[in-house]
Amino acid sequence: MTETRPAVSIKGLSKSFKTGVTALTGIDLEVRPQEFISLIGPSGCGKSTLLRIIGDLIEPSEGIVEVNGKPAHRARLDHDYGIVFQEAVLYDWRTVSKNIALPLELLKWSREKRAARVRELLELVELEGFEDNHPWQLSGGMQQRVAIARALSFDPALLLMDEPFGALDEMTRERLNLELLRIWDASGSTIVFVTHSIPEAVFLSTRVVVMSARPGRIAGIVEVDLPQPRTGRTREEPRFFELVTDVRERLAAGGADIVSAEAE
Amino acid sequence: MSYAAVKHSLVEWAPALAVFAIGILAWQGLVAAFNVQEFLLPKPSVIAQTFWDERGSLWDAGIYTFKEALGGFALGSSLGILSALIFAAFRPLGTAFMPFAVAANAIPIIAFAPIMNDWFGLLNPFSKMAIAAVLCYFPVLITTVRGLTSVDPRSIELMRSYAAGRGTVFRRVRIPASLPHLFAGLKIASVLSMIGAIVGEYFGGPITALGVTILNASAYSNFPVAWAGIVMASAFGILFYGAVALAERLTTSWDPSRRDFHTE
Numbered sequence: 001m002t003e004t005r006p007a008v009s010i011k012g013l014s015k016s017f018k019t020g021v022t023a024l025t026g027i028d029l030e031v032r033p034q035e036f037i038s039l040i041g042p043s044g045c046g047k048s049t050l051l052r053i054i055g056d057l058i059e060p061s062e063g064i065v066e067v068n069g070k071p072a073h074r075a076r077l078d079h080d081y082g083i084v085f086q087e088a089v090l091y092d093w094r095t096v097s098k099n100i101a102l103p104l105e106l107l108k109w110s111r112e113k114r115a116a117r118v119r120e121l122l123e124l125v126e127l128e129g130f131e132d133n134h135p136w137q138l139s140g141g142m143q144q145r146v147a148i149a150r151a152l153s154f155d156p157a158l159l160l161m162d163e164p165f166g167a168l169d170e171m172t173r174e175r176l177n178l179e180l181l182r183i184w185d186a187s188g189s190t191i192v193f194v195t196h197s198i199p200e201a202v203f204l205s206t207r208v209v210v211m212s213a214r215p216g217r218i219a220g221i222v223e224v225d226l227p228q229p230r231t232g233r234t235r236e237e238p239r240f241f242e243l244v245t246d247v248r249e250r251l252a253a254g255g256a257d258i259v260s261a262e263a264e
Numbered sequence: 265m266s267y268a269a270v271k272h273s274l275v276e277w278a279p280a281l282a283v284f285a286i287g288i289l290a291w292q293g294l295v296a297a298f299n300v301q302e303f304l305l306p307k308p309s310v311i312a313q314t315f316w317d318e319r320g321s322l323w324d325a326g327i328y329t330f331k332e333a334l335g336g337f338a339l340g341s342s343l344g345i346l347s348a349l350i351f352a353a354f355r356p357l358g359t360a361f362m363p364f365a366v367a368a369n370a371i372p373i374i375a376f377a378p379i380m381n382d383w384f385g386l387l388n389p390f391s392k393m394a395i396a397a398v399l400c401y402f403p404v405l406i407t408t409v410r411g412l413t414s415v416d417p418r419s420i421e422l423m424r425s426y427a428a429g430r431g432t433v434f435r436r437v438r439i440p441a442s443l444p445h446l447f448a449g450l451k452i453a454s455v456l457s458m459i460g461a462i463v464g465e466y467f468g469g470p471i472t473a474l475g476v477t478i479l480n481a482s483a484y485s486n487f488p489v490a491w492a493g494i495v496m497a498s499a500f501g502i503l504f505y506g507a508v509a510l511a512e513r514l515t516t517s518w519d520p521s522r523r524d525f526h527t528e
Contacts, residue, residue, distance in 0.1 A: 057421055077427045089418045093440045093518045102436075106426050136520035 005069045006030045007158055007190035008054055013063030014215075015049055022215035023049045027063065029209065029218065033157070036184055036191045038201035038208045040247065041254070046216030047194045048162050054192060055083055055160050068157055079107065081158035082151030086166045088143035090135040090150075097122075097131040100149045107154055121149040124183060141172040148180070152187060159184075161193045165200070174232075177204060181230055198251070202226075202243045203235060210247055212254025219254030222247050306488045314488035315495055322477070326496040329461050329474035332389050333504070336396020337457035341450060343397070344404030348442075351405075352412035353434065362409060369402040377464045386468040396460035400453035404446070411445025412438045444519045447512035454508045458501040 008031035015024040023046040031037050039047040052058040053065055056076040067075035075081065082103070090099045100121055101114045109117070122128050125145040135143055144164055151159055165173040177200060184191055195201050201208045205224050212219040224243055226234055234240055288308050294300070295307045302310070315322065351358030377395045384391035415438055423433045465475025474497055481489035516522065 052421075055425055057424055076425065079427060081425070083422065083425045085418055085422070087418065089416065089422050091419065091437065091440070092520055093443070093516075103426050106428055106432065134518045136518070 005033075006066075007033045007035065007068060008192065009064075009066040009069075010050075010054070011064045013050075013053065013060050013065060015046065015053065015058070016061045024053075024060075024217075025215040026217055031190060031192060033190055034188055036181075036193065036204055036206045038193045038195055038205040039211060040195055040198065040201045040208055041211030041216065041219075041251065042213045043196075044216075045211040045213040047211055050211075050216070051160050051162050051192060051194050055081060057083075075158075079103070079154055080156055081160055082154070082156040083160040084144070084147050084151045084162065084164045086163040088135070088140075088147040090143055090146055092135055095132050095134055096127060096138070096146050099135070099146055100153055102150060103154050117153060121153055124152070124186065125149045125179070141168055141176060144168065144176065145179070148183065152183065152189070155187070155189075157189055159187075159189050159191045161191060163194050163196060166196060173200070178230075178232065180204065185229060198244050198247050199235065199240075202240060202247060203230060208243075208247055210250040210254060212251075217254075220250040222250065303485055303487050306491055310488050311491045311495060315492040318489060318492055322474075322492060322496045325472060325474040325477045325493070326500050328389075328470075328472050329392075329465065329497070330458070330500045330504070332392040332464070332473075333396050333457040333461040333500075335389070336393040336460055337400050337453055337504075339393060340397035340400030340457070341404045341453050344401045344449070344453075345408055345446065347401075348405050348408035348412060351409050352438065358409065358413075362406075365402055365405050365409075369406055373398050373402070374460065374463050377460070378467045380464065381467050381469075387470050392461045392464040392469065392473075395464045396457040399456040399460040403452040403456070404449040407445045407449030407452075408442055411442025414445075415441045443516050444512075444521065447508070447516060450508050451505060451512070454504045455501060458497065458504060462497055 008029070010027055010029040013024060013027040014022065016022045027050065039050060041047050049058060053060050054067065054072060056065075056072040065072040068080050070078070070080075091102070094102065097115075097118050100118050101109075104114045104117060118131070122131055125148055127142060127145055127149070130138065130142065135146070138146065148164070165176050168176065180191075181204060193201075193204060202222075202224055208222040208224060209218055210220045210222065211217065222243060226237065226239055226243070291305075292308050295305055306314075347361075351361060374395070376398065380391045380395045380398075384394055412434075419437055419441075420433060423437055428436070462475040462478070465473045466479050469476045471477070471480070474493055478490050478493035478497070481487070481493060513522075
């Protein structure tokens with residue numbers, strides 16, 4: 001059954017840059033379908049590099065990366081994943097609708113099919129009424145919702161997110177966290193989420209992968225057994241704080257400077 | 265335009281209009297008060313009267329010279345855009361040639377005007393178009409190459425995640441992103457093309473040309489006509505620049521760097 005094959009499978013991965021810096025070493029990781037997995041670690045632990053290797057935007061030095069049971073390169077060509085960066089990276093000359101529809105244009109969807117899909121997505125990310133606005137007319141949080149809608153537009157099985165809410169204020173971030181969980185639940189996709197924030201990782205994830213720096217390694221994996229669906233109340237539960245402490249201690253054990261990691 | 269908008273733009277422009285009026289009045293008053301000789305500086309009222317009396321021949325001369333400028337602008341800018349596309353698409357070629365373009369942009373190309381007159385004939389309008397074209401070529405080339413190559417790397421990365429090829433990235437990202445830069449070059453070129461045509465005519469041309477009109481009027485001490493010719497040249501220059509600026513506004517209204525106000 002294809003259901004049981006991992007969404008992402010990484011074996012013996014390492015990455016060294018031409019400068020001689022070893023960004024990642026000895027990474028083994030399996031992400032199950034429909035899992036929400038967070039990569040957390042201090043700056044320089046290579047978590048963004050790892051995300052880009054999964055997306056075949058950077059080549060690994062060693063190791064095998066498979067997405068949906070096929071090599072990462074093949075998966076990229078097959079549009080198996082959507083990606084969201086820290087900045088929304090919207091195209092200024094395109095309206096909200098046309099930014100969301102860009103991947104669909106590249107996939108040669110018909111105009112009618114694109115328009116129908118964009119309407120669904122605008123509803124999903126609650127941006128109805130803004131379809132004809134240009135990016136400069138939107139707030140940072142709205143821009144990021146457009147980026148998420150664009151990544152989901154072609155219904156990829158996997159969503160890669162590189163600190164998507166890192167540039168937003170705390171209140172917007174918490175609201176978008178809840179929205180993202182709703183979208184995750186509705187779309188049934190697998191999410192690999194890079195973050196600096198321990199509470200964010202615990203709140204969102206089914207598993208948190210704790211990484212240590214220089215060279216980046218997996219220091220531990222924390223299963224998050226908080227009940228689904230998560231709500232605003234989840235952050236107040238004792239179990240939430242226990243898990244936050246667990247992740248924090250593993251980060252510290254991995255050599256992370258906790259104070260500076262949290263300040264970021 | 266609403267009443268409020270008209271009122272707003274009047275208030276906005278009032279200081280500049282006041283400075284213009286005071287400048288003209290001061291000019292008129294000082295020339296009269298100090299009895300400045302006409303060959304040094306005629307009164308604005310005399311220039312205005314001459315401009316009105318000679319409006320027919322000045323207009324014809326202006327149109328003649330403007331056609332040269334426009335032809336040179338069209339030729340030089342198209343070649344500049346074409347070269348920029350080639351240099352941006354084939355980077356090694358750009359690396360080899362761009363230093364010369366930057367150097368050429370720093371030399372007084374107008375010095376070649378007599379050579380162009382020799383090559384294409386004093387009375388042939390193409391000799392003036394050629395000098396205007398060479399003047400327009402370099403700034404358009406340089407700004408367009410900058411626009412095509414200084415695209416946010418993440419927006420290229422995003423296109424790669426959609427498995428988009430180089431051609432698609434060029435068409436969908438590099439070219440639209442370069443438009444604000446292109447227009448910066450075109451605005452410079454519009455000014456340079458009028459300078460090129462008129463200075464080209466100073467080195468010789470038909471008596472129907474504006475540059476020749478100004479030159480002859482000065483030579484025969486008919487200074488009010490020379491000044492009226494300069495006014496006509498300025499009018500065409502400003503209108504040409506304004507037309508390019510209007511095209512820019514219509515084409516790149518999405519450009520966030522054009523916004524000097526906030527919407528939220």
